[in-house]
Amino acid sequence: MPTTPRARARAQTMTDIVRIGREHLATDGAAALSLRAVARDLGVVSSAVYRYVSSRDELLTLLVVDGYNALGDEVDAALAEAPDDPIGQIRILARTVRRWALAEPARYGLLFGTPVPGYDAPADETMAPGTRVIIALQSLFARAYQSDLLHVPALVPRLSSPLATDFAQIRNDLHLDIPDWLIIRGVTFWASLFGAVSADVFDMYGAETFADRAELFELQLDALLDMLGYRPNS
Template structure:
């Protein structure tokens, strides 16, 4: 006889209070990030806005680096949730629509949260190294979703293989792509994977150019139309 599943215990009042305090620290940390930038982030300043002495904050977040890690995880997951919701609103067999929904969702979140986007995809914070064991999974949610769209399209016969120009994959790159294919259980061949990498970096490159003001103030007034055009070109590049 299979024993009954053990029910998870509800959090205690102390655990709920701790979780709320950490949530407040993250919320204030995001506000400070927007005002002062990641390099100037200060736990003491966060404690001041929280209305407690700095020593009290250190009981919950032990250092500035820990606060940066919490902000990274929070932002990666918020972006991932935003992208997932957009993609899941598109029919499952509309792979081109899913790709466009993903790109549009990345852009809309980035424009709404430029400071958090800069923390994730801008210049590294001097002296800080993100702990991979905590940030890799949330940090790869969008690319895993994108790869899933491309691979599902290939498996369904919805990704053209005769896209011009033909892609010649060098042997050293083929080795990298083979490792990715095995790790992620992908079916798409090397040329499709290589085009997928180009689409991935191009989406984020286009978003970064806009968020970081690289186009200049007067070059493009039709920013929405520009990004839609870029997505259309990339859709053709990958063969959707």
């Protein structure tokens, strides 16, 4: 935490810049973000804001990190209050992602929507916050597997040497003891979850296609858990 008045003032200014950036993201879109507009709303001359944020790309990175952490915090809080059941927690995580995305469509769009032209998020700043939900999901898959809640597929896939190396690296990085087939299904679950949420947030279904999208999402979760290997009451 900042300990000097100058450090506290700088931290508050950075907080205000991110807050104003979020507001402009919601009203104008990521591609139209402008440091001049942020400076105007901050009440300073445009040159002053560059002492805190050097470019539009740096502002975008701040907003990306802020968005990932906001989503991660929502998921962590929901899981902290959930019963100790990995399948139930997978459902809660998925519902939390959807709820946050529908409440924050502009921030969700920045993270998982169309890339901003000319912007490439720096991995060293965005990787850790950007993988929080994925790591939480993979950990729940591992707990479900270790609790014998997931069925082994009849045909266990055979991997090429390069892909097997990738999977071994994932196990090592995340400290997970899970088989290759569960990594494949886990990645499929993750990609399908965010695909379903994106289809809802960005209205890819069409306005009148489904009467109850919340019910549809629950049925999609059932299908994804079945794909994962979960068989209730078996």
